[in-house]
Amino acid sequence: MSDGDPSLEEDIPKPLLERPEENVFSPKITTPIYAGSVKLQHKLSDSGETESFLSDAQRNDLAFQQLFQNGDENFHEREKEMQGRMADLQAMSVLSMYQDNLSQDMNIDRDDSEASTKTAEECGCGPTLPDSANNNSKSTTNHCSIVMGGILNNPSLSFNDGVRSVDFVLVWEAGKEDATSREAYEQRKVFEQNLENEGLHLEREAPENLHGLHFIKIHAPLSVLRDYSEILKLRMPMKFSVLKDAPEKTNSFLDRMDAWWDGIMSNIRVDPNLFPERKHRLTAIYSKDKEYLFDTTSDCFWTPSIRSRIVQFILDRKKFSDSPTDDFAFGVARLISNNVYSAAYPLHDGDLKTPGSMRHLLYTEWASVSKCIKYQPLDYVKDYFGVKIGLYFAWLGFYTHMLIPASLVGLICVIYSAATMFSDKPSDDVCKYNSSIKMCPQCDFHCDFWDLKATCLQSRITYLFDNSTTVFFAIFMSFWAACFLELWKRYSAEMTHRWDLTGFDVYEEHPRPQYLARLAHVKRTQLNVVTGEREPMVPFWRMRLPAALMSFSVVALLVLLALATVLGVVLYRMSLLGASIFREQDPNSLIAYSPIMFTSATAACINLVFICIFNYIYQYLAERLTEKELLRTQTEFDDSLTLKIYLLQFVNYYASIFYIAFFKGKFVGRPGAYMRLFGQRQEECSPGGCFLELSIQLAIIMVGKQFINTIVEMMMPYLLKWWNIIRAIGRKNTIKSSLRWVKDFKLVDFGNMGLFPEYLEMVLQYGFVTIFVAAFPLAPLFALINNVLEMRLDASKFLSCYRRPVPQRVNDIGVWYRILDSIGKVSIITNGFIIAFTSDFIPRLVYKYTAGTLDQYVNHTLTDFNVTVLETHPLKTTYNGSMCSYPGYWSYNEGDDYQHSNWYWHVMGARLAFVVVFENVVALVMIIVRWAIPDMSGELRDRIRREAYVINSFIMEETRARSLARTPIPNRVMSETGNGRPQGDAGESNWNHIAALSGSDFDLAAHGEHLDIRDLTHVTHPNRDKTPPAHV
Template sequence: MDDIEAETNGEAIRMQELSEGKSPDLYFQDGRRCIDFILAWKMDDQHLQLHHVQRREVFEKNLEEEGLELEFEDNVESQLRFIKVHAPWEVLTRYAEILKLKMPMRELRGMDYEIMHPHAVVKEVEGWLSSCLRVFQLDEYLFPPQEKTFTATYSRDKEYLFNMKEDIFTSSMRSRIVDFILCRKHFRVETKACEMSFGVQKLLMDRTYDAAYPLHDGDLVSEGSIRHLLRTEWGSLRKLHKCQPLECIKDYYGVKISLYFAWLGFYTYMLIPASIVGLICFLYGCFSLYSNEPSEDICNQHLNITMCPICDHLCDFWHLEETCLHARITYLFDNPATLFFAIFMSFWSAMFLEFWKRYSAEISHQWDLTGFDIREEHPRPEYLARLSSMQEQRLNYVTKMLEPHVSFWKMKVPGLFISCISILLLISLALVAVMAVILYRMSMVAALSLHGDSYVTSYAMLITTTTAASINLCCILVFNQLYNRLATYLTELELPRTQSEFDDSLTLKIYLLQFVNYYASIFYIAFFKGSFIGYPGSYKRLFGFRQEECGPGGCLMELCIQLGIIMVGKQAMNTVLEMFWPIFFKWLQLIQLGVKEVASHLPSTRWGKDYKLVDFGTQGLFNEYCEMVLQFGFVTIFVAAFPLAPLFALINNIFEMRLDARKLLTYYRRPVAQRVIDIGIWYTILESVGKLAVLTNAFIIAFTSNFIPRIVYRMNVSPDDSLKGFLNHSLAYFNVSDFPPEYAPQVSGHSVCRYPDYREPYWREDKYNPTSMFWHVLAARLAFVVVFQNLVFGLINVIRWIIPDTPGKLKDKIRREAYLTNEIIMEQELLRSKTSRWTGAFGKWAGQGNDKDPLPTHRTQKPASPGGAGDFSSEIQYPRLHVMDKEDQAASHYYLFVCP
């Protein structure tokens, strides 16, 4: 198809789109050329400075020399200037070759996909399942299934291999090609100016332009656009039960954004079995609550056990039955099903990662990402801006361009040193906040104990834990805002050259800071609280203060409350902020740009409406990924203490998908489509979290819960293999007279009190020393950790070995497609060779050709443009071959048309 034919077909397609309700604001004034990108700036004093005007003129001239077509639009009321950018067919095909885009190939007869027909029984079962799941499937009328076609990396000198049509370049592909050009065109005013003065991002940074963005294809309320279709079928809460239209999302937003929603949807679906098993384990604890003998011994007052004071000097003795509610709630999360659920979730995390790799491989094949490789990146505009004053430059071997030379010892090392020290200080700040909450908890317990009311005393532990977790959540949310800003600043000090280096460094910093921020208090309760406290006569103290103790049933209930409040509270707060932050930034942006007073005039055009929206930015998906990865940590690392975590995560994610979609469609400008092969460094983080989860769950079961002491008691102490008498056996005796005078309680009406530990009673010679039971329990705990982690890791490795990263059928399909693609290429090359020989012979017979050069090429000169990727001073135009339809291919000869 030549350029004239492509433009003619393109005009027909555009006229059809206009007749179907497409907005005329998506085209130039001639109604033919579509708008692929918008550049905007305002006529104020800053933008009218001489160097800004000259930069815009040079930049726009270079764009036109590259082949892009520009049209200028003025908005008198707001003094805004819009530049519409259109990429013609020749530019699209040229950069499709540069970007190594895959295009559909011409298919020959007999080259169809091989269809596997299942067995009749399997077919019947599949039909029954599809009818049952039809309510969750997309409407095929709105989202027709896309047929897989043979594709290959596009090359203009072999264009005869491809089925090139005007609509083959989607709007997302067109905007990506234009953005690639915009990011690499120079704006040097003087010949001696910095060679790295290029890219629209740098022009945006110095306010030469105010905005650069592709257009949405329509309004949210007007039918006939993909945006409206996605808003009603994808971004609506009424469609919660429907699958996501990933193909449509990919065509509109590109691979990077659609891959995030594919990962989020897959993660949400995988949470369904984890939620069901967790709910079953929780219900088991509810149904067997009153059959737990230790908690019943606490609630029944026939034991009449007096416990030692929980604070020094001021607190009085208390009775064990006051913690009846605490003991029963603890059993809900510390029962025999806890071990099973911890093992199940360890395997679940491994299965999730393995199945995601398989699903990701299928997506990569379906979206033509197989074999995709990241090209060499140019320096970041921020990197160049920080080094603009440097005189020393060196030649980049790959790009063959002069770049500022950054001294490792003089510039890199100081930035890395400042960054590391700052990270350590921020981590220390989070730990200080945890210590402050610990002091609050200790003071609160003592204050409630002094109240004297038995009702208040019985709820003291619950009140203290709940309020402390709420305060900790508030500190976490405040620190997160500080961490995000400081992490970005520290990453800039490290001078990362490319955007990928910047993203990876920033991701590790923020995740490390948020990991400490969210999990520090939880790790303290799980592994440190109540572990090294000593005994009543000789408590171990920190800064003169007595350390916190766990209740008689352990710290698992406090861990569960802390985990539940932080996890659920974080998700609720993030959901609210995600919906209101874009509205706030949109309002703030209008004020900063000075167009709020004329906002009523801007919606008259599509580019004016999109100008008021918030820029999505390069870090738009970072917060979304970080939130979900932190949630994955809550679901896996501490799931032994909170079996309902997967259920809360599932409920949150069901709404999260739709709210993220609605936010993206409603409040943000349309981002430039980007190609990625996977979710990047986030998979490595998920894999590390999964391995950490096995260790933490093993230690929680062994040291935080009472699972191991109960097993040891049943095996070595209990005469009937039951827990009868376990409570009394787990409490040691202490003589009140052994209290140090400075810590003795003021009111003492008791001579003996009890405390939870395995120590010799006061009437023995080796009083208060650990008993043999203590060492048996400790050995059993350590043995359990070793056996648990080795068994789980071993089985996980077996699972990874059994489940390949790429399904076998998919491998065969890829090989089959590669074979058929080669067959198509060879068949088309054979046809070309035959027709070339026939044409050469005909030309020689007619006296218009020769044997050596039957198909001459034509070299066309182009105006020289500034250097950089994509600049060509000359180009070879190869002949385009057009083969007749398949009915005419059966003839004895072919007609060849050579278009100059």
């Protein structure tokens, strides 16, 4: 259908902004915020009753509606006055609920009028941000968006009335054919109608020509926030201030040391003037029946993060079709995938470079690379982005700080190795040998006999990483890995407690709407032991098992594909060494001088290219497979997807390294009896082993991966952002581009998997730092340098390139911790085997133990072979000798046969003994570390117990006070005659009693008896007495 189809334009509603003068005073488009007043007014007029029985709040609401319909010129001034009056009445009604009779453990605010004037710092929600610009608008008194307690004068963050905040934005583009079809219009109509039926307020912004971008602003009113805060079991701040800490004993010396240390740390801690320290407030799971326990008057109660999360929850579960047969006709995600909508996102709270917003403050004081040595304002990051992203940056910062001691120790080991490099006796022997030692050819036909002296440089470099410090550093890193995980659990417990996530259970999460849709026709149910609700049971044989088998089969196939790639690279190395390329080079060139190093470097680069290509294939297939597995919650879905992709990436990144470390050169045979693969001789190690090649492979893949990932991660969001801007320029759009919702549309969608590549990169890096650290002691240093920049670049990217993500609630880093723990255990095994079988440490140790010195050690490790036993001979050679040397412990027996010598078995026994001792010692150290460092500090454990006791005491005290203060209302039977009065003498007396109550007494009595004033007037809230939302 063309964009100019007149029939389509007749169906599309005219935009609200087409006649802005009607937006405020036209009864036809009255917004739902006053729906209750309209119903109440009609009820009064129909029944002929007076307003004498109404509360002050309802009388204000009626007057407010009359002003709204009559178009009073002083509407906004009267609105401000009425809102102030209603706030006073609310404070009066709540004030009478409290008594000063709790223990001194609680510092309870008894006066809500004081609570309403508390600053952001006092309520624990952050600083009150300065205004970014003067408010010159005369049509409203308060253009504001509450962001962590700060009131920002930003009209583009609110509806046209200047009061209701924009909590979410939907966008559709009339220029797209899919979005302008009649089916798309009907789907939008049904979807938006369902949103309004749920209680959300919608306001539409459209261009005058109707062919550009259409924006639908969404606001969650108080009633929706209350309903869904209870459904989502959100923990909300209670109505008393911070719990007082128990007095501690003082020590003058320790106090002086603390002051001295604080003075030093003040240079790297966050500026307390910009980011005031948060006071931990006691929280409880929100309940409308117990709302008197919560500090609902605080600006920090329903923060923008909570509001956007609630709206997202509704958007994900509302249907866009009335057809009963389409079980998947729900959710904004499917509408976006079908191009019915172009985007759905919450708004940033301001511009990057305009002071007065939390976004600007975080961008300048947190995301700047110049602040890389400072701590992160994690509480403010959590409040702006949500717990999930806040916990990622907390983990990344903790991991980066833990890399400092590992980097220092690794650097010291390398410096020591460099200082003693030229005093290493075996290296000196290799470099001082003349041409008297000829080595056997390393390949067939095209490789000649070569001098041992040619490996002088390689021997020197190998010593940098293969010496006595290697064992020490490997043991240290195993100890470090254990400490890192244990200390992280301890630190994570503190963070989750501070962020009100203690006791959060994944089974409290609501099922994914896609999960429920696929089980819509399943009749069998099972009881959720956590929530107590019945949920569909997944058929094992018909759905669960086939999906699991498919996932296993495809993942196994992809693993084999990665191994086949490694095999291909091995064949490349073998064929390159067997080719004539090295003989055709200048004899003085590096390629001809050290063909093994050249081959290793080029093979590592080729392997890195294949790794980057397979990354995208793995992630695409893993997401499709996980969708088939019927995982109940988003956390379970993310964990399963993470395990699949990490397993594939583990093989992808580490397979070639495992090959060099444990297989290369171990099964090559000997001169005259080489073991061949596809007719080619297998790769051999140099006389000093494959340790140098392993170090080269590690350095290239680790550093190269980090460099490529950094470039891709930083360039792609900016490129996508610029592409969106270019596309926006081409659109014919009359809406101001300076509005916040238009600017944010030009940014990149964060998506559900926005954090996955960040975690994956860091966990793969952690594998390089731990699993193979014995071969590359500089790995922690390179990781530290990368992470210091990565932390700030990620922050800058999230703030400047991405739309604001919807906050998610998690209590830990999920399955990533189990992966890290598994990596730590694997690293003990790998490092032990690398030292024992890949490095030259054990053979040197055995030789020195018997000879007392390393003199003639190199010659001891070589075996002389008669050239007549060689299967092939070089095509071109100048060597006329009868013997050539070959690395390994071999002995010549009768019958012209070579067998492993006794030294081979002595060294092999020493290698195995070292592995056993190393594994047990390190495992014992890790057990001691985990025993010595509890998962939660005693102070935190006592604090949690004390807070639980105080909260229970407060709830019991408040319940007792309300039960004593409330007025009993017996025989509450409502009339069905339509006049709103109860029947019977008792009911009439009760009604007269209620009508005589003041506003505060009426509120207290109604709340105490669970009586809603709207029941008395037969005015029903849009959300009242409704069944739970679909797919909750």
